[in-house]
Amino acid sequence: MGFLIRVVINAFAIWVVTLIPVLQVFVVPFPPGETLQMVLTLLIVAAIFALVNTIIGTVIKVLAFPLYILTLGLIGLLINAFLLWLTAWLTHWWNWGLRVEDFWWGIVAAVIITVINWVFGIILRPRKD
Numbered sequence: 001m002g003f004l005i006r007v008v009i010n011a012f013a014i015w016v017v018t019l020i021p022v023l024q025v026f027v028v029p030f031p032p033g034e035t036l037q038m039v040l041t042l043l044i045v046a047a048i049f050a051l052v053n054t055i056i057g058t059v060i061k062v063l064a065f066p067l068y069i070l071t072l073g074l075i076g077l078l079i080n081a082f083l084l085w086l087t088a089w090l091t092h093w094w095n096w097g098l099r100v101e102d103f104w105w106g107i108v109a110a111v112i113i114t115v116i117n118w119v120f121g122i123i124l125r126p127r128k129d
Contacts, residue, residue, distance in 0.1 A: 003050065005124065006050050006117075007043060007046045007047045007050050008043070008046070009046075009116070009117055009120045009121075009124075010046035010047075010049050010050055010113070010117065011039075011042040011043050011045070011046035012116065012120075013046075013112070013113040013116035013117055014027065014042060014045060014046055014049070014098070014113065015027070015042055016112065016116060017109045017112050017113055020109075020112075022105070023105045023106075023108055023109045023112075024100070024101035024102050024105050025084075025098070025099070025100050025101070025105070025106065025109045026098075026099040026101070027041055027042055027045060027097070027098055027099070028041070028095065028096050028097060028099060029041040029096060030096050031095070031096075041096050041097070044097075045087065045091060045097055045098045048087050048090055048091060049083070049084070049087045049098075052083050052086055052087050052090070053083055056083065056086065057079065057080075057083050060079055060082075060083075061076075061079065064079060077107055077110065077111060078107065080107075080110035080111070080113075080114055081103060081106045081107040081109075081110040083110070084098075084100060084106050084109060084110045084113070085100050085103060085106050088100040088106075
């Protein structure tokens with residue numbers, strides 16, 4: 001259940017990022033591109049992003065641990081942008097998916113996605129009685 005919630009939150013965060021045109025992050029929906037196809041595309045892209053974050057992101061973060069210490073955690077911004085770019089690269093083989101046109105704007109998009117995930121993580125965290 002937690003994975004599904006994370007996918008829905010990621011889909012919402014990616015959708016919010018696509019609403020900011022200066023970031024040059026787009027989601028190309030399935031044809032014919034109606035609302036349902038857009039929502040399904042966002043959910044699939046978010047699931048791929050969650051899997052990339054879980055599998056590849058964990059390995060990269062463990063290997064980059066000395067860089068986290070050296071840069072006081074700022075390397076995390078580059079790693080998150082790389083994971084977003086990697087998700088876009090994985091979905092570019094089809095005629096739908098995530099498109100990140102500029103890596104440096106991808107860093108800003110990754111920061112926005114991280115902040116949205118953090119806020120929803122605080123709101124939806126199970127409370128201990």
